[in-house]
Amino acid sequence: MALQERRDFWLFLSPWIIGFILFSFGPILASFAMSFTDYSIFKSPRWIGLGNYREMLVDDPLILKALWNTFFYTFLAVPLHTAASLAVALLLNKKVKGIPIWRTFFYLPCVVSGIAMGVLWRWIFNPEIGLANTILGPFLDILRLPHPQWLLDPVLAKPAYVLMNLWSLGGGMIIFLAGLQGVPEHLYEAADIDGAGRWAQFRHVTFPMITPVVFFQLTMGLIGSFQIFAQAYVMSGRGIDNSTLFYVYYLFEQAFRYFRMGYASAMAWVLFAGILAVTVLKFKLAKRWVYYEGAE
Amino acid sequence: MKDFLRSSYLIPIAVLAVVAVAVATGGHRQLDEKGRPLVVWAHPPCPPPLMKIYNGIFDEFRRTHPDINLRVLHITGNYEDKIKVMVAGNVAPDTIFMYPNALAAWVELDALESLDTNLEADPNVRTSDYFTPMIDTFSYGGKVYGLPKDASAVIMEYNVDLFRRFDVQPPRPDWTWNDMLDAAAKLTRDTDGDGRTDLWGMTPYSWWIFVWQNGGRILSEDRSRCALLEPRAVEALEFWAALRYKHGVTPTLEAEADMGMHQMFIAQRVAMSFEIYPIVSVYRKTCEFEWDLAHVPAGPAGRCTEVRGSALAMSRQCRNKEAAFEFVRWLTAAPGMSRLLAVEMPSWKSLADSDAFVKMPGLPASKRVAVESMEYARLPLQHPLYNEIMDALNPALQKAQRGETTVRETLDHAVPQVNKILERHRARN
Numbered sequence: 001m002a003l004q005e006r007r008d009f010w011l012f013l014s015p016w017i018i019g020f021i022l023f024s025f026g027p028i029l030a031s032f033a034m035s036f037t038d039y040s041i042f043k044s045p046r047w048i049g050l051g052n053y054r055e056m057l058v059d060d061p062l063i064l065k066a067l068w069n070t071f072f073y074t075f076l077a078v079p080l081h082t083a084a085s086l087a088v089a090l091l092l093n094k095k096v097k098g099i100p101i102w103r104t105f106f107y108l109p110c111v112v113s114g115i116a117m118g119v120l121w122r123w124i125f126n127p128e129i130g131l132a133n134t135i136l137g138p139f140l141d142i143l144r145l146p147h148p149q150w151l152l153d154p155v156l157a158k159p160a161y162v163l164m165n166l167w168s169l170g171g172g173m174i175i176f177l178a179g180l181q182g183v184p185e186h187l188y189e190a191a192d193i194d195g196a197g198r199w200a201q202f203r204h205v206t207f208p209m210i211t212p213v214v215f216f217q218l219t220m221g222l223i224g225s226f227q228i229f230a231q232a233y234v235m236s237g238r239g240i241d242n243s244t245l246f247y248v249y250y251l252f253e254q255a256f257r258y259f260r261m262g263y264a265s266a267m268a269w270v271l272f273a274g275i276l277a278v279t280v281l282k283f284k285l286a287k288r289w290v291y292y293e294g295a296e
Numbered sequence: 297m298k299d300f301l302r303s304s305y306l307i308p309i310a311v312l313a314v315v316a317v318a319v320a321t322g323g324h325r326q327l328d329e330k331g332r333p334l335v336v337w338a339h340p341p342c343p344p345p346l347m348k349i350y351n352g353i354f355d356e357f358r359r360t361h362p363d364i365n366l367r368v369l370h371i372t373g374n375y376e377d378k379i380k381v382m383v384a385g386n387v388a389p390d391t392i393f394m395y396p397n398a399l400a401a402w403v404e405l406d407a408l409e410s411l412d413t414n415l416e417a418d419p420n421v422r423t424s425d426y427f428t429p430m431i432d433t434f435s436y437g438g439k440v441y442g443l444p445k446d447a448s449a450v451i452m453e454y455n456v457d458l459f460r461r462f463d464v465q466p467p468r469p470d471w472t473w474n475d476m477l478d479a480a481a482k483l484t485r486d487t488d489g490d491g492r493t494d495l496w497g498m499t500p501y502s503w504w505i506f507v508w509q510n511g512g513r514i515l516s517e518d519r520s521r522c523a524l525l526e527p528r529a530v531e532a533l534e535f536w537a538a539l540r541y542k543h544g545v546t547p548t549l550e551a552e553a554d555m556g557m558h559q560m561f562i563a564q565r566v567a568m569s570f571e572i573y574p575i576v577s578v579y580r581k582t583c584e585f586e587w588d589l590a591h592v593p594a595g596p597a598g599r600c601t602e603v604r605g606s607a608l609a610m611s612r613q614c615r616n617k618e619a620a621f622e623f624v625r626w627l628t629a630a631p632g633m634s635r636l637l638a639v640e641m642p643s644w645k646s647l648a649d650s651d652a653f654v655k656m657p658g659l660p661a662s663k664r665v666a667v668e669s670m671e672y673a674r675l676p677l678q679h680p681l682y683n684e685i686m687d688a689l690n691p692a693l694q695k696a697q698r699g700e701t702t703v704r705e706t707l708d709h710a711v712p713q714v715n716k717i718l719e720r721h722r723a724r725n
Contacts, residue, residue, distance in 0.1 A: 041384040061713070152550060256377055258684050
C-alpha cells in the first residue's frame with residue numbers, strides 16, 4: 001500500500017516536476033550560461049565572458065534610464081497600491097447593506113488582463129479624446145491650467161502608470177479583507193474597555209495584527225512592479241524621451257527586437273539579483289515591524 | 297518495476313511518448329501525398345478585403361501550377377518575430393515576405409537563400425524586369441535575396457480643395473523645401489477661432505530623406521561611424537526639426553496621438569501628406585474631397601525620396617527551391633500582380649507602365665508621380681542593426697523636433713551611441 005501510494009504520489013506530481021525541469025529550471029540554467037555569450041538564436045553562441053555585464057555597467061546609458069524608470073514606478077506604485085488596498089478593505093470590512101456587491105465592484109478590474117487594461121488606459125490617457133481630460137478639462141479650464149498630456153509628457157508618464165495601477169487594487173483588497181477578518185474580536189473588546197478610539201484601535205490592534213499581510217503585499221507588489229511589462233508594451237512603449245522605458249520592456253527589446261539573447265539573459269540575472277537583494281533586505285527589516293502571532 | 301509495467305498507466309504513457317516523438321521529429325515535409333513539391337508561403341496579416349484578393353491569386357497559381365502544392369500559412373500578430381522564431385526552430389516557411397529595412401539583418405542571420413542561381417537559370421525573369429531601386433533594395437552584399445512585389449517610394453498627397461480655398465499655389469515639380477514650407481505655413485490655421493491650430497500644412501516625414509536631400513548621410517561611406525554630425529546632415533535636421541517646433545506647420549504630438557496622420561488627411565486636418573503608394577487605395581475610398589499626388593520637394597542637393605515596398609524571399613531552409621522560386625517569380629510578375637493593381641503599384645516595370653495600371657479609373661490626376669518617383673528613389677539604410685541604430689537616433693531627434701534641445705546637442709549625445717553599436721557589430725563579425 002505504501003509503495004502504491006508513493007508511486008501515485010510521484011506519478012501525479014510528475015507533470016509539474018517534468019514541466020518545471022523542462023520549461024522553467026532548464027531555461028533558467030540555460031539563460032545563466034547564455035548571459036556569458038553573444039547569442040542571436042540563429043547562430044551558435046560565442047563565449048564573451050563578462051562582456052554583457054560589462055556593457056550593462058559601462059556602455060549602455062539606457063540601462064540606467066530603465067532602472068530609474070522602474071525604481072520610480074515601483075517606489076511610488078507599491079506603497080500607494082498597498083495603502084489604497086488596505087483603505088478599501090477597511091471600508092468593505094464594515095457590516096453594511098450590499099457589501100458583496102461593493103466587494104465585487106472593486107475586485108472586477110482584477111479579472112481584466114494586463115493587455116486589455118493597457119488598451120483601455122491608453123484611451124483614458126489620450127490628451128484629446130481620453131476620459132481623463134474629458135472629466136478634468138472643464139475644471140482645468142476654469143483654473144486656466146493646461147490640460148495634462150499624460151503619456152506624452154515625460155514628467156507625467158510614470159505617474160500615469162501609477163494611477164493606472166491603483167485601478168486594480170481588488171487583488172490586494174481581498175487579501176487584506178481576509179487578514180482583517182482574522183483579527184480576533186476580543187482584542188477590539190479589550191481596546192474598547194481601555195477607552196481606545198477608532199484610530200487607536202487601528203494603530204494598536206488592527207495594523208500590528210495584519211502586518212504579515214502588509215509585508216506579503218509589499219513583497220509581492222515589489223516583485224511584480226519590478227517586472228512591469230505588458231501595460232508598457234501596449235500603452236507607450238519606450239515613451240517620449242524614454243520616459244516609460246521600464247527594465248523588463250528594455251530586456252524584451254534586447255531579446256526579441258535586437259535578438260541579443262545573451263545580453264537580455266544578463267539583464268534578467270541582474271534583475272533577479274536586484275529583486276533578491278531587495279527581498280532579503282525586506283525580510284531582515286521585517287523583524288522590526290512584522291508581528292507574527294505565536295512567534296517568540 | 298514489473299508491477300508498474302503491468303499497471304494501467306502504461307497505455308497513456310506510451311501514447312504520450314508517441315505524441316512527443318511525433319512532435320519532436322515533425323515539421324514540414326518535402327513532398328505531398330501525391331508526390332508534388334510542397335511550397336509553404338507565410339502570408340503576413342492583412343485586412344479581409346485584401347485577403348480575398350490574395351486568395352484569388354493563390355487559387356490562380358494552383359490552377360496554373362497543378363504540379364506544385366502551394367500551402368498558405370496565415371501569420372497573425374508580429375510577422376517578423378514569428379518568422380524568426382520559426383527559422384530558429386528549423387521549421388521556416390519556404391517563402392517569406394520581406395521589408396526593406398529588415399533584409400540586412402535576415403541575411404546576416406543566414407536565414408535567406410540568395411536568388412541569383414534561380415535568376416540565372418530561369419528564362420522567364422531578369423532583374424531588369426523590375427524597377428532598379430526595388431531590386432537594389434532587396435539585394436545585399438551583391439546578391440539578390442528578394443524579388444520585389446509592390447514598388448513604393450515616399451510621395452506627396454495633397455488636398456486640392458484646401459489649396460484652392462486658401463489661395464495657395466499647388467505643388468510644382470520644381471518645388472524646394474522653402475516652397476513647401478511657405479505653402480505649409482499658409483495652410484496652417486485655426487479654422488474655428490478657438491485659439492488653437494486645427495489645420496496643419498503638412499505631415500512630417502522621415503528625417504533621413506531631408507539629410508539625403510541636403511547631401512548628407514546617416515552612416516559614413518565605410519559604415520564604420522555615424523555621419524550625422526557632418527554639417528550638411530545637421531543643417532538638414534535643423535530644417536526638419538524646425539518644421540514642428542519653430543514653424544508649427546506639422547501636427548502636434550497630441551493631435552497625432554488623437555487621430556494618426558492618415559486620418560488627419562482624410563479628416564482635412566492636414567493639407568499635405570507624405571506617404572507611400574498603397575495609401576492611394578485608402579484615400580480613393582475615403583477622401584470626400586479633391587486630392588492629387590506630387591513629388592517630394594527637392595532639397596539643396598537635389599531631389600530624392602526613400603524606397604519602401606516589399607518583396608518575396610526564399611528561406612535558407614526552403615526544401616523545394618525551384619518550386620518556391622516559381623511561386624516568388626509568378627506572384628511578383630504580371631500574372632500575380634495584375635490582380636493587385638487596385639491596391640499596389642507593381643515592381644514589375646511593364647505592368648506599372650501598362651494601361652491596366654496607369655488608366656485605372658479612380659486614380660488622382662497626377663498618378664504618374666508614383667512611377668516617376670522610382671527614377672530618383674534612394675535605397676533605405678541597410679544595416680543588420682538597423683533597429684538598434686534607429687532606436688538610438690529617433691527618440692533623440694524627436695526631442696529636437698519638440699524644441700527641448702537643439703539638433704547639435706541631441707546628436708552630440710546620440711551619435712556616440714550609434715558609433716558604439718557599429719563598433720560592437722564590427723567586433724562581432
